[in-house]
Amino acid sequence: MAELTDRVGEVVEASSTDFVAQCYELYQSPPLGSLVKTRDEQTDLYGIVYHATTGSLEPGRRAVARGKDEASEEDIYRSSPQLLKLLKSEFSALVVGHRVGDKLYRYLPPKPARIHGFVYQCNLEEVKEFSGSFDFLNILINARLPVATDEILAATLRQMSQSHEDSHSFLVAAGKELAVLLSGQLNQLKAILGRLK
């Protein structure tokens, strides 16, 4: 069971393919490519962080420059403590799998995430378990994301490799899987492999 400290935010927008979560703390969004999960009754949904933003709480209102007379950046926040409440950090995660009971599936769940569902960052054990198979890579490759897929793929695999003792052979195995999936797109494959090291 995930601990409270792993809780990073709350779902504020959801669809079948992805969900957006707001972070509890400003700037505390999980790293790009990391594995997060949220719960929906019996189902755990797994997502990969593909995008993160920080901006004003109100849509039409943008932050303004305040530091002209301040000595350091920290001083800006110190002299205007309301800022922390007026800004928010959000991240988007692509749904790549789900778990029902003990069974882990690396494809889309039947239903999207629930709004206000808590979002946890997965611990090393869970990441290792999830990355035991590369079936989810296909979802990543085919997703239309605002960020380049190559970047997300590379970031994800780099993140996951940290959960394996032999991260080199994990990356080689993943690379081989990609080589098969991207057999026609040699340049893309090369670009991803270049980012994996």
Added chain:
Amino acid sequence: MTDRLGIVVSGSLESGVDVKLDGAVSVEDMAVGRYVTIEGQKQRFFGMITDISLGVIDQKLTLTPPDVADSFVGEVLTGTSTFGTLHVSPYLTIGGDVASLIEGPQPVKTVPSHFSVVNLASQRDVELVFGKEDEKRFYVGTPLDMETKICLDLPELVKRSNGIFGKSGTGKTFLTRMLLIGMLQKSAGVNLIFDMHNEYGWAGTSEGGRSVKALKQLFPSKVAVFTLDEESSRRRKVSTDFVVRIGYDEIEPEDMVLLRQTLNLTEPAVEAIYQLRRKFGKSWLQSASDLPDSEETSELLKELSIHESTFQNLKRGLATIGRLPFIEPHAPDNAVQRILEYLDRGINVVLEFGRYTDITAYILVANLLTRRIHAQYRDRMEKAMGEDAARPTPLVITIEEAHRFLNPEIASQTIFGTIAREMRKYNVTLLVIDQRPSGIDAEVMSQMGTKITCLLDNERDIDSVLAGVSGKSALKSVLARLESKQQALIFGHAVPMPVVIRTREYGSAQSYRDFTATGPAESKEQAEKDIEELWG
């Protein structure tokens, strides 16, 4: 499993199957000629690697190759985007279906299904195919990179004429010597060896100049050495059993036909021989050689309608024969009869030529003796068939430089051509040793049961050896890549499928012991006999 190589991805029965290598298997560890098993859904296939190639999943990769200095990229691409492929010729099915379980390996009639797993053949598989060494099977060598013994079924082997081919210096003689030992021990037949270079009787020399023991030293009771050149044998300290002398009156016109090329005789000269034989009878050779250059001779020639120049041509030829030291006006003993006596007693005969390594002597003697022995065998066999009497012991005649006897021009006329084609029925077969198989008549080649070939690199020689074999192109690549020493390709009647062997060691003290070691049955018999003698 550690021996897994890959999976079948395509193929046909005619051309063999393609196997995609697993990423973990390096293409550099593979070797042409190695055995594999293919685990089909219903049958197990046994085959041989006949070609190895490289494949890429995307042709672009060959145009813009990845950075090979980057080991990570290399590691990822190996086995996925770039991979090795094997071309495997399936030859047999082993196990799986009922027929092959009961009757042993069967020739393939289909190919394994898609994605069947391909493994390196285990020792057990190879044993299943080639059998174990026993009272009939003789261990000739091991497959490449394996310790399993490859055995030849010798009684089966000697039922047909066989050939040993290979370039000079590739180990034909060693191979032959070993095979002769095998026949001597395990086939029911006897051997007559026309030993042109004195290598099979007492001792031979290895490439390095080392002397190695030959048949008589290893099996003194089973081998007799006959010689044409007593003096040479004595100098080499060979104890001979008989000195062969040939009388003028023993040479018949048929013996001369073969020598037409070597003696440079014209066609009319050969015709003239028959004329002279009719005129002078048995002693024609002596009489013709003795004809003086006189009026009477001219008269005689005119009478026989032989042209003067033809006669001179013939006379020069006869003089060459007359100069051979082992030819005498009258032979003291009948060599053919002596040889047959020995053969009948089950003793193998090696005929050494001593210093007379001239091809004329070899062809003359081999042909002359063989013709007579063949005639005797045919008589006996016919008698045996008619009267239900004992058949003569199967005889294997070994000849070297076979293309001189069996070239297309004379193969139809010589006794060796006849033996190669049909003498199987009369229990006489040939063991042909040659370095230019392309010089041998195609019909004779096609009748050979088992062919054993060392390295050949002449295109025509390779073609003629492999003529009529299924999967010829595949075997061709195997044959051309044999090492020049101690390796041979065996295919044909005596083996269930073509096999590349590293030939058994010959020449060390241990190898002699292995060759002469008596089987368990024999030694038991010997022990019982000893006990009996001891206690009376």
